[in-house]
Amino acid sequence: MATPHRTHRPDELTLEVVDLIGAVVGRYHEEYEEAAAEHALTGAQAKLLSLLSLEPLPMRKLAQKLRCEPSNVTGIVDRLESRGLVERRPDPADRRVKLAAATQEGRQVARGLRESLRFAREPLAGLSDDERLVLRDLLRRMLGADPAQQGPSGS
Incomplete structure (x- = not known):
């Protein structure tokens, strides 16, 4: 007979840390x-722009990262493009695929957001440097x- 699975109850410190993270x-x-x-910008537009300020991405990958439908991403990209x-721009690795990329102005706006x-x-x-x-x-x-x-800057 199998023993029933018991869930471990978190201690008070763990609960407090979880609340603080929340x-x-x-x-x-x-x-x-x-x-x-x-x-x-809307929150979704800002999030998409922040992602694109790091690197150009295909629409499907953006949809995965934002956890939404590709058609939603298309609308957000349309508004940011306007x-x-x-x-x-075409993907150099596969010219059938379009990449969305932040423009210079878009990267400046993303930096301003951060x-x-x-x-x-x-x-x-x-906090001191050591604490951070x-x-x-x-x-x-x-x-x-x-x-x-990971490198010193988090990359």
């Missing part, structure tokens, strides 16, 4: 929406990344 995520989303609005923040997230910048400024490195490495570890394999 509070940080909530504040991040709040400020991200506010920052997007300051640039006359503002001159994004452009479509720079306007005050909630994290101000509290993080109160420890926090970064712990967050990477929680996300399954090996801190030793």
